[in-house]
Amino acid sequence: MSEAVRFERVALIGLGLIAGSMSLAMRRAGIAGEITGYARSAATRDTAREISLVDRVCDSAQDAVKDADLVVLAVPVGAMADVMADIAPVLKKGALVTDVGSVKRSVFDAVLPQLPEGVSFVGSHPMAGTEHSGPRAGFAELFDNRWCLIVAPEGAEEATVEKLETFWRALGSQTERMDVGHHDLVCAVVSHAPHLIAYTMVGVADDLSRVTDQEVIKFSAAGFRDFTRIAASDPTMWRDVFLTNKEATLEILGRFTEELFALQRAIRQGDGEHLHDYFTRTRAIRRGIIEAGQDTDAPDFGRAKKSD
Amino acid sequence: MSEAVRFERVALIGLGLIAGSMSLAMRRAGIAGEITGYARSAATRDTAREISLVDRVCDSAQDAVKDADLVVLAVPVGAMADVMADIAPVLKKGALVTDVGSVKRSVFDAVLPQLPEGVSFVGSHPMAGTEHSGPRAGFAELFDNRWCLIVAPEGAEEATVEKLETFWRALGSQTERMDVGHHDLVCAVVSHAPHLIAYTMVGVADDLSRVTDQEVIKFSAAGFRDFTRIAASDPTMWRDVFLTNKEATLEILGRFTEELFALQRAIRQGDGEHLHDYFTRTRAIRRGIIEAGQDTDAPDFGRAKKSD
Numbered sequence: 001m002s003e004a005v006r007f008e009r010v011a012l013i014g015l016g017l018i019a020g021s022m023s024l025a026m027r028r029a030g031i032a033g034e035i036t037g038y039a040r041s042a043a044t045r046d047t048a049r050e051i052s053l054v055d056r057v058c059d060s061a062q063d064a065v066k067d068a069d070l071v072v073l074a075v076p077v078g079a080m081a082d083v084m085a086d087i088a089p090v091l092k093k094g095a096l097v098t099d100v101g102s103v104k105r106s107v108f109d110a111v112l113p114q115l116p117e118g119v120s121f122v123g124s125h126p127m128a129g130t131e132h133s134g135p136r137a138g139f140a141e142l143f144d145n146r147w148c149l150i151v152a153p154e155g156a157e158e159a160t161v162e163k164l165e166t167f168w169r170a171l172g173s174q175t176e177r178m179d180v181g182h183h184d185l186v187c188a189v190v191s192h193a194p195h196l197i198a199y200t201m202v203g204v205a206d207d208l209s210r211v212t213d214q215e216v217i218k219f220s221a222a223g224f225r226d227f228t229r230i231a232a233s234d235p236t237m238w239r240d241v242f243l244t245n246k247e248a249t250l251e252i253l254g255r256f257t258e259e260l261f262a263l264q265r266a267i268r269q270g271d272g273e274h275l276h277d278y279f280t281r282t283r284a285i286r287r288g289i290i291e292a293g294q295d296t297d298a299p300d301f302g303r304a305k306k307s308d
Numbered sequence: 309m310s311e312a313v314r315f316e317r318v319a320l321i322g323l324g325l326i327a328g329s330m331s332l333a334m335r336r337a338g339i340a341g342e343i344t345g346y347a348r349s350a351a352t353r354d355t356a357r358e359i360s361l362v363d364r365v366c367d368s369a370q371d372a373v374k375d376a377d378l379v380v381l382a383v384p385v386g387a388m389a390d391v392m393a394d395i396a397p398v399l400k401k402g403a404l405v406t407d408v409g410s411v412k413r414s415v416f417d418a419v420l421p422q423l424p425e426g427v428s429f430v431g432s433h434p435m436a437g438t439e440h441s442g443p444r445a446g447f448a449e450l451f452d453n454r455w456c457l458i459v460a461p462e463g464a465e466e467a468t469v470e471k472l473e474t475f476w477r478a479l480g481s482q483t484e485r486m487d488v489g490h491h492d493l494v495c496a497v498v499s500h501a502p503h504l505i506a507y508t509m510v511g512v513a514d515d516l517s518r519v520t521d522q523e524v525i526k527f528s529a530a531g532f533r534d535f536t537r538i539a540a541s542d543p544t545m546w547r548d549v550f551l552t553n554k555e556a557t558l559e560i561l562g563r564f565t566e567e568l569f570a571l572q573r574a575i576r577q578g579d580g581e582h583l584h585d586y587f588t589r590t591r592a593i594r595r596g597i598i599e600a601g602q603d604t605d606a607p608d609f610g611r612a613k614k615s616d
Contacts, residue, residue: 216593221436224497294526
């Protein structure tokens, strides 16, 4: 497989954290001719123009995708069907469409039936992000050493899938192929359930009457604050994720609740051995993550060393 | 209140992350004459000697506390009673004893009945830590700008409480007084419940048959890995925390489960508005934490910028 890839025109639909980082990473890699972009919000388009996030900001999605060889749907999962309906009539023959959504079954359902003859679609899921959103949040290094899952529909051409993989590697990612159902289950485990749990814990803390928000904030370094970063993610994006990956997320949350009840019972009954065994087992996964280069081993992610 | 404080001899019982960091921070501040230390494990004592973590490592707790003006109980909460029984007969008249446990009611129950005449006790809870433990984990900056809760028993002398506050400020902390019951509730919210939830989520992910550990590890940057840091904390310490702060922890977990069920129902019923409202509300707490200097605003805690 050749590692050279180039698209003469790339259109980014949506100009948030992921699309913005893609634009900067494409420039860094020098793999795109012109990068066009469109966002539904005029304010976002203005900001994107102001900071030259892409080469040309368009006032319609149709203008942006005109003559594009690669079209990236970087909008919330719930908006994919409408965007696709809008752009389908003007997509160039031979164009490759991809998305960057966190859920794939529902993106397939939204996109594939509307795909014009001669246009291909293969899904992408860059497993990278920060708690910040919007056009100013992007940076070229976002994808470096992170995984991008490539989810191809049945019957996709091997050369097209390979081209998309090469593209993501040029942006700094590692790639792995996954089928659509497994993708949605894996993401429920590593991403969707953790986000819902984090949102829940932050909401509970916010809602207590006997402990003030000021206390929660002041003393958050004791563990709570690690939940707040992912619970600060974009609300619209996450609403759509849960609504569109319903079954897998609810399955994992069911398992979670079962385990939590077992640990609560161990606490209530004073079963220290059960707790100690459980807490020892979970350390191994952390070590695996550090060894795999997916997190830093700096204590407290390195932030405690600063006297900020 | 004068900010000058000095102890001619400080004894650290337990030589883990917190005690080690205290020794290094006391040296940095120049507020201790001799720092002695004791740990139950001979291996820990050997390591502490090898890296000169304290000025003198003793082979018994009694030796370490002899003539000490300040004695710090830095052992798991469940070990406090035994340590106190051991050292009580040799504590110096006029000495101040403190602890660094994460739970206070049960420390009071373990320590106060055994306190000799002429010796004072005031509890400390430095709200700082990392996922690392043991004598090599300490560093002088651990307490900088973090909060140390000061929990005095009824009838404690004001001058003694102030002396302990001044001590912690010399180590870099900010201090706040709290009564024992409120302390244990606040900690259940900001620390104990989040830790149990993180342990649970990591345990669930580890236990799935349809998603491999390798997949969980590889794709952890999507949210899961933020849970793994606190779920890598010391198992013995945390077992003791849950067993000794049972009621407050179970109360918060009960609230958590209630909320989680409400969100699960919203997902099942497709109630996007409920989800979006909830996810919007939780963003405010994150902003408060950044503004209070209790976390960094660097995207992804700054770790994503490194191409590690």
